[in-house]
Amino acid sequence: MPASGTLRLPPRIHFGFGVRAQLPRVIAEHGIRVFAVVDPMLASSPEFLAVLDGLDRSGLTVEVHTDVLPELPVDSLTESGAAAAAFAPDVVLGYGGGSALDAAKLVALLVAHSGVLSDYYGENRVPGPVLPIVAVPTTAGTGSEVTPVAVVSDPAQTMKIGISSPYLVPAAALVDPELTLGAPPSVTAFSGIDALVHGLESFTAADLPLDWSGDLPVFTGHNLFADRLALDAIRAIAPNLAGAVADGGDRDAREQIALGSLLAGMSFGPSGTHLSHALQYPIGALTKTPHGLGTGLMIPYVLQACVPVIPEKLAAIDAAMGGTETDTRIAAQDAVDRVADLCRTIGIPGSLAELGIERDQLPHIAELALRSKRLVDISPIGSDPALLLAILEAAYAGDRAMLAAPVR
Ligand SMILES: NC(=O)c1ccc[n+]([C@@H]2O[C@H](COP(=O)([O-])OP(=O)(O)OC[C@H]3O[C@@H](n4cnc5c(N)ncnc54)[C@H](O)[C@@H]3O)[C@@H](O)[C@H]2O)c1
Ligand SMILES: [Fe+2]
CATH class of the missing domain: 1.20.1090.10 (Dehydroquinate synthase-like - alpha domain)
Structure with a gap:
């Protein structure tokens, strides 16, 4: 078969020790109200507190949300989506392992299109752009910071189920290996x-x-x-x-x-x-x-x-x-x-x-x-x-x- 190819990637990808310092500038390109979906284990880490301080000093208004449960039960995401909608963010920051990044994607989806996540299970069922997502992984990793998929668990399904759409590709990915140093x-x-x-x-x-x-x-x-x-x-x-x-x-x-x-x-x-x-x-x-x-x-x-x-x-x-x-x-x-x-x-x-x-x-x-x-x-x-x-x-x-x- 002749060669063919497709890429769908975030318009901005930064990689390297220290690139998280770009975060205030990258986020500010998308607005000033930031809903930060953060891995609960990392929310009080010195690295995240420094990130938060940087966002604050740049005049951004940040709500930190740490209700990221293992395996991402769908009901918990519905609640996260409601909390985000009430805050009315311009942009969603995901900070953590694949679970936190996937949660951020799904929050951005729920704020943009409402409904319930089961409306979007499967491929290509997200009807249009979601809120801009800025993804900062702390594991290496799922690659979720650049991919079009997020995975949830739903008691109505026998196993975890994916929501896949090019609209879920984040707007920016900042991959800073320093943040993975603490992973056991x-x-x-x-x-x-x-x-x-x-x-x-x-x-x-x-x-x-x-x-x-x-x-x-x-x-x-x-x-x-x-x-x-x-x-x-x-x-x-x-x-x-x-x-x-x-x-x-x-x-x-x-x-x-x-x-x-x-x-x-x-x-x-x-x-x-x-x-x-x-x-x-x-x-x-x-x-x-x-x-x-x-x-x-x-x-x-x-x-x-x-x-x-x-x-x-x-x-x-x-x-x-x-x-x-x-x-x-x-x-x-x-x-x-x-x-x-x-x-x-x-x-x-x-x-x-x-x-x-x-x-x-x-x-x-x-x-x-x-x-x-x-x-x-x-x-x-x-x-x-x-x-x-x-x-x-x-x-x-x-x-x-x-x-x-x-x-x-
Ligand atoms: N969207 C995608 O493209 C994609 C691809 C593969 C997997 N996934 C999903 O990602 C999830 C798995 O993600 P994961 O492997 O990154 O694990 P995870 O996000 O579930 O994190 C695993 C554990 O590591 C902790 N942790 C994360 N970073 C840490 C750090 N720097 N220091 C200390 N502890 C840290 C977390 O608190 C958690 O307890 C699964 O839900 C899987 O389905 C998504
Ligand atoms: Fe995988």
């Missing part, structure tokens, strides 16, 4: 491996037949821009993640995974991710485990199933991770082994059995994963229920050899 090892590991999975799944996304004369899907599949960004993301994250987990004060490692997370978000925002994400939704719902733990657990098995189908792409990933093997099939297997080694090193569980999942739950997990159509449509190996079940069986047993005969 487990947060660093789970959010960091998720960022790597974003790069890996964006780079391996399938070609979608796009109708350029019609409405485009939010996630456009294989994408020539995303390819380049994804490989750079992998190059930045893979050699540095274990170091950042082992020593949270390693500024160089923190810088590189923050950069990689941003690049991965820029990559998967337009392209989408696929099977590790589709499978994580039901696994996360059943086991109450973090998003990155689930995507990190599944990725070696998903990639293993990809070896016979897209060896060239996996070989390119191997090279991005530092491999020098020139035989494509061996290099493809090396890439999967490298990803699995990294997961093991940073403490990602190696099997679904370790999470307490029972073997007889696997067909149900496969069936639920298939409901995430936007994700399974981008799978490079199809989404045959038998294939998903085979991936799950291998992940349950913690044995990648069940998916393919090892090359050597």
